[in-house]
Amino acid sequence: MGNSKAGGEDDVTSRGKYLLISVPDFAEDPINPGRMMTSYLRIGAASTTWWNDPGGSLAAVVNLAGPAGGRGAPPGSPLLDNYDASDGSTSNYTTAHPKQVSIGAWSSDASGAAGSGGAGGGADVLALQEQQHRELVSGRQMRPTFVDDQRLREGCPSPHQLSEDARINESSYLHSRGGWRDHSDGNRITTTYGDKVEVIRGNYKLMVMGRQDDPSKAAGLDVSGQHIQDYAYTWAAFHRVEWAQDPYSGVWHQQSSTDGAVVTENFGGDVYEHKWGEHHHSTVGQESPVEKDENGRPRGNPHIIEKTWAKRIESYTGSSAYRIPSIEEETWADRISSLTDAASTSETTRVSGAITSETTAGSITETTMAGAVAEMTLVGAKGGLTLAGALADLTVAPNKTDIFVGATHIDLELMLLKLSVVLGQRVEIAWPKGYRMGPEDEKFTMRDVATGLDMARFAAKYAVASPLIRLGIGGEAMAEWVFR
Secondary structure, three states, X not given: OOOOOOOOOOOXXXXXXXXXXXXXXXXXXXXXXXXXXXXXXXXXXXXOOHHHOOOHHHHHHHHOOOOOOOOOOOOOOOOOOOOOOOOOOOOOOOOOXXXXXXXXXXXXXXXXXXXXXXXXXXXXXXXXXXXXXXXXXXXXXXXXXXHHHOOOOOOOOOOOOOOHHHHHHHHOOOOOOOEEEEEEOOOOOOOOOOOOOOOOOOOEEEEEOOOOOOXXXXXXXXXXXXXXXXXXXXXXXEEEEEEEOOOOOOEEEEEEEEEOOOOOOOOOOOXXXXXXXOOOOOOOOOOOOEEEOOOOOEEOOOOOOOOOOOOOOOOOOOOOOOOOOOOOOOOOOOOOOOOOOOOOOOOOOOOOOOOOOOOOOOOOOOOOOOOOOOOOOOOOOOOOOOOOOOOOOOOOOOOOOOOOOOOOOOOOOOOOOOOOOOOOOOOOOOOOOOOOOOOOOOOOXXXXXXXXXXXXXXXXXXXXXXXXXXXXXXXXXXXXXOOO
């Protein structure tokens, strides 16, 4: 009974027929001197003391490592790191693993007390083990055999609609169902010259310990519930798939997390990306960065460098056929430096409504160096207000020409002193007559005001016809202001 060198010689208490081929103590382990190696093949009924058989300890750790299972978080929620619903409640959503606990010794007495490790048992021992397995997995005290055992899949259109309890129940028979069991303390080498076909009706799990005994550092592959998920200890990472009812009335939600890793990607070739959906959310860093979180994983904000070389770059946001309802952009920085060096640039802005621009700065320095600058503004009305403690304008040019065409031109200056300095010839022409009003200037009468209005009416005959500017003198102008 339970011969650790014979692969479970429990022919008396076995629940069925079996064939056992055992080669105990066939050689001394060259890596661990003094340890004898054993190999065996068991076909048929399972061993009731499988945990004490050679390789039993390895068979038990299948529940201590694997990809992320449990309950999936709603789409867009952050990835969490611990599972708190120890009662198996579905109201506490998380994307992390169930708690990892040691399964201890399987029950082997008539009462089925967990961890008792009794020696008897009879035919009911395996049934008690299966019940214990279901209770531990359902209570989130032990990781399920397959990730699909606790995967959220209510309402999913998968080929099978097994409930969570039904899936856990099937997995609980992993060790006790029998069929085929083999173990070798040495190596196992399989060579196939031709093809190899494996058809598995159930689930499949590959677990590789990597020449060590800590299951948390294992790597492997889980194929269950029509999904393939890998896992590894290399960094705190997991990839999970859960069924989500929103936002598309049922869709598989894929979530991935990688911590404490350096990823380098080199790609040569053509890339085409097409994306649709309700939400595309991208976040880098956080407003309150810390170097590491409570689990020692990096949470600092990165240094981002982006470089692009291309034959041509085209960027489009919306189109005339579909305008973006709203675009909001914010930039908060201590320092912003921008350099544009191009042979020519072209900018066009069309706004049917209003444009509001606000600039608040300690100082503003603007420098424009160009062979020629042409500016044209066509507006119904234009108003400008500048409030400054001091204002200085400097223009250096061989020639300067300001042309104003309008009905009236009013400059209002309120100051204690105005100083005008002209180095060179100054010529002022006021036609038909100019007027000045001041302490030493002549006063003007109402007739003079009427003459000034006639002058404004004459100036109003300057008409603007897009795209040409035509000067109308004498004949009827395109627009005419009449002062009465």
